Amino acid sequence: MISFPGELIEQLRGAQHIAILTGAGTSAESGVPTFRDGQSGLWAQYNPQELATPFAFQTNPQLVWDWYQWRRELIAQVSPNPGHFALAEMQAIFHHITLISQNVDGLHQRAGSQNVIELHGNILRDKCFNCDAAFKAAPPAKKSIPRCPRCGGLARPDVVWFGESLDSDKLNLAWEAAQNCDVFLSIGTSTVVQPAASLPVNAGENGAVLIEINPQPTPVTRLAAYVLQGPSGEILPQLLDKIAN
Ligand code: OAD
Numbered sequence: 161m162i163s164f165p166g167e168l169i170e171q172l173r174g175a176q177h178i179a180i181l182t183g184a185g186t187s188a189e190s191g192v193p194t195f196r197d198g199q200s201g202l203w204a205q206y207n208p209q210e211l212a213t214p215f216a217f218q219t220n221p222q223l224v225w226d227w228y229q230w231r232r233e234l235i236a237q238v239s240p241n242p243g244h245f246a247l248a249e250m251q252a253i254f255h256h257i258t259l260i261s262q263n264v265d266g267l268h269q270r271a272g273s274q275n276v277i278e279l280h281g282n283i284l285r286d287k288c289f290n291c292d293a294a295f296k297a298a299p300p301a302k303k304s305i306p307r308c309p310r311c312g313g314l315a316r317p318d319v320v321w322f323g324e325s326l327d328s329d330k331l332n333l334a335w336e337a338a339q340n341c342d343v344f345l346s347i348g349t350s351t352v353v354q355p356a357a358s359l360p361v362n363a364g365e366n367g368a369v370l371i372e373i374n375p376q377p378t379p380v381t382r383l384a385a386y387v388l389q390g391p392s393g394e395i396l397p398q399l400l401d402k403i404a405n
Contacts, residue, residue: 162398168386171343171369172403177256179341180247181334181359182392183349185374187267189241189393192234196350197376212321217289221314225305228317232283233300235265243347244271246396253404258337262349262356264319277330277337279356285318294318331355338363347373348392351380360384 172178184194195203206227210216217224248271251257259276261268264283268276286306287294290313298306298315306315320326334356338344344363351357360380364370372384373392381387388395 162388162390162395164388164399164402165386168371169402172399175254175256175341175343175369177258177337177341178250178254178343178345179258179337179359179363179368180260180345180347181349181356182247182259182261182263182268182347183351183356184263185348185350186243186247186261186392187238187241187263187265188348189243189391190238190265190267192238192263192265192267194348196352208322212319213323214289214321215323217314217316217321221289221305221316224316226303228283228319229298229300229302232297232317235267235283236300238267240267240271241393243392243394243396244268244273246400248272250396250400250403253400258333258341260334260337260356260359262353264317277333279320279326279330279334281317281319281327283317283319286315287318288313289316290314326355334359335362338368339366341368343371344368345371345373346378346380346384347396349374349378350376351378 188194193202195201211224211227244267259273261276262280264280266284284297285294286297288308291311293310338359344360346360364383370384371386372380373388373395375390
């Protein structure tokens with residue numbers, strides 16, 4: 161059993177608005193690889209410039225498609241972990257929780273979370289590379305790249321690639337939450353990718369109590385009022401239990 165500081169529990173219980181930012185570490189215990197965890201991280205094995213940029217897709221669409229189909233297959237086979245479920249339950253207890261995620265795997269929603277702000281999109285949707293029209297993703301087994309029903313352009317996953325802008329409506333909602341919350345939790349993210357990495361910093365500068373949950377230190381660690389070092393799938397259910405009882 162983790163022993164949480166009493167003040168941390170009181171601050172969570174008394175919060176009017178809690179903002180939460182999650183990253184790949186939140187899904188690690190479900191079996192979805194993170195991007196930057198040493199040798200097991202995706203970016204240690206694959207070059208993002210060859211797989212996650214518009215130029216990569218233009219140059220070799222089939223290679224990019226195959227890689228995302230492989231990730232879709234992997235995600236289809238895993239389930240939300242206790243950390244995802246604890247966050248969904250927290251949303252049910254505290255009415256004003258804004259859940260912002262960099263994850264594209266849809267596991268928060270599968271655990272029951274509502275209104276997730278998916279800053280980097282969702283791998284379970286496709287969109288047209290040409291005209292941007294969104295449509296349901298092809299099944300993971302589909303090897304040939306589908307065509308847009310509207311303009312005939314090639315389908316691509318509806319995720320944000322390096323060099324692309326985030327959806328401005330989603331980003332505005334995230335900024336608003338960071339600026340107005342009284343508690344901000346940064347969970348399972350290395351906080352090195354902008355603009356998401358600035359959200360906890362901004363929240364802290366606006367007076368929010370900053371809490372980090374991560375087994376490893378990040379640039380946010382030194383700014384956080386509380387650092388809960390460990391896996392979110394273990395820490396979040398215990399934290400929920402403590403604040404709810
Ligand atoms: P990263 O892979 O950069 O960081 C994952 C973080 O999760 C690290 O800080 C780990 O220490 C932590 N971690 C690992 N296991 C954990 C666990 N069980 N519980 C809690 N934390 C754990 O992933 P992100 O920060 O999400 O963007 O990466 C941000 C963005 O970079 C991604 O959305 C993706 C990537 O390139 C795009 O594809 C646009």
